[in-house]
Amino acid sequence: MHRNISILLLFTLLSQWLFTTPVLAQTTTPTAATSISSVSNVSDQSIAFKEYELPLTDYTLANGLRVILAEDHSAPVVAVDTWFRVGGADDPPQRSGFAHLFEHMMFEGSAHVANGQWDKLLEAIGASN
Numbered sequence: 001m002h003r004n005i006s007i008l009l010l011f012t013l014l015s016q017w018l019f020t021t022p023v024l025a026q027t028t029t030p031t032a033a034t035s036i037s038s039v040s041n042v043s044d045q046s047i048a049f050k051e052y053e054l055p056l057t058d059y060t061l062a063n064g065l066r067v068i069l070a071e072d073h074s075a076p077v078v079a080v081d082t083w084f085r086v087g088g089a090d091d092p093p094q095r096s097g098f099a100h101l102f103e104h105m106m107f108e109g110s111a112h113v114a115n116g117q118w119d120k121l122l123e124a125i126g127a128s129n
Helices: 002-025 100-109 118-124
Strands: 055-058 064-069
Touching: none
Parallel strands: none
Antiparallel strands: 055 064
């Protein structure tokens, strides 16, 4: 999980730098129409934002599932993210590649889900893979 957070943080910082660099490199000279000095009744005010804290509840169910709950009742929506601690970083020593193999096997279908139906089942209920 820490690796996923590190990758997400790195991606976020890189994309912010990448997409703001051209804007920062531009040089513009304000015209009379856009110059602040030409606007009357300008007051020096700052916008105060209410400090917001999102409380987290972290607990483990009897079956070992770790749940991190962040409740925010400011909007009538629900979002669910599911993370699995599986992948190359979690493969046991001398058995690298098993998580990747199982991932591909899942999309090949099973006795309960036909080949190619996994994404269709998720999309039918408004989810995505």
